Amino acid sequence: MKLYNKEKYNDLGLDTKAPSSGYRALNKDGTFNVHKENVSFFEGMNIFHSLVSMSWLQFLLVLALGYFTINLVFASLYLLIGTEHLTGIYGTTKLDQFIEAFFFSAQTITTLGYGQIAPLNLAANIVAASESLLGLLLFALATGLMYGRFSKPVASIKYSSIAVIAPYKEINGFMFRVVNPKKNQLLEVEVNVNLSLKRANSDLRDFYSLELERSKVVFFPTMWTIVHPVSSESPIYGFNQQNLIEKEAEFIVVIKAFDESFSQSVYSRSSYKANEIKWGAKFTYLAKRDDTGLSIDVGRIDDTFEIDLNQ
Incomplete structure (x- = not known):
């Protein structure tokens, strides 16, 4: 067996020491087989990278889950303030009132507002105004992420x-x-x-x-x-x-x-x-x-x- 006598690289940035038998440095999908330990959650967190790199199904599920969760939170706030401070709430049970508050939240966060339900006192107005502002920011962010995913160049070889x-x-x-x-x-x-x-x-x-x-x-x-x-x-x-x-x-x-x-x-x-x-x-x-x-x-x-x- 003839030895290769040309100059060789000592390292490609993948480390010259193999950690175990059968070790693979680069996975078939192009990701590196490297796991980093003792990194805090915030040090290793890259929300933008995760959101633009995950599959479309995962991304849409994250958006749907976030939208549903935010509406649950604000519906709970409206219920906490008291549905008597929202005009147009006709439910007689807590569940019916919560459902109506949930859909009012969905109308508010999207700035749709059918007009059937409206806040009456200061606390309800503050919550509704805050939700409207949050909705504008989140939908702008979601739009930016969608654009980032569409415009991200990928060599699909x-x-x-x-x-x-x-x-x-x-x-x-x-x-x-x-x-x-x-x-x-x-x-x-x-x-x-x-x-x-x-x-x-x-x-x-x-x-x-x-x-x-x-x-x-x-x-x-x-x-x-x-x-x-x-x-x-x-x-x-x-x-x-x-x-x-x-x-x-x-x-x-x-x-x-x-x-x-x-x-x-x-x-x-x-x-x-x-x-x-x-x-x-x-x-x-x-x-x-x-x-x-x-x-x-x-x-x-x-x-x-x-x-x-x-x-």
Whole structure:
């Protein structure tokens, strides 16, 4: 097995010491496998990031829950002041009065105001005025968050769930595929692939920047198979699948592109562990040409077929 003699990186910012066997530095979804301890709630809190990063379903549920909770609080305040200080309350039981106060709160916080119920004394007017002001601020905040979510540039690049070791020219190559499934156009797409290998008889690991067949494309309308030629200059030259597993190999991928829709640079990350690499397999060609142009079956991005490796 030939040792890689080019200069290696001691660290990518991911720490050279692997905490445990099978450790993965970068998750498949691009998040870092790092957990911070002894951080207070307020130190680690980033409400804006959480609200713009969570799924749309979670975000809408948070808005609905917040809206419902605020109306519950103000309905309770109106009930505490006394429903006799609100004109138009006709409920005879506490539950009926609470329900009417709840919907009055909903009308007040949205500044809708049907006019059926209105405050009569100073305390009720103060609560209603405060709720109206709070409603204006919260709806402005919710609108800003909605805009932030829509305008947040995201590189929605889809990666093949597996990588392959396949014949490449007279040698073999490490390959994986990426595609942009969205309709937005990505330009000047650059990819950087780094390899993490555990040192022999040590819990330390080294990082290598891998040379690629092509590290940049100007346009990205189709699939792109990214290839690292496993030449004599490669850090995995002479390796087999078991060697990669023993070395706890992790291929860390970072893609940078210019998103034409947002006129901003966007980034995408993913990684491949040794057990996510198929040896002696090649990706199936998925492009089809017809009278309308070129079509790509994105759903078959993982399709492969067996092939003999070059010796």
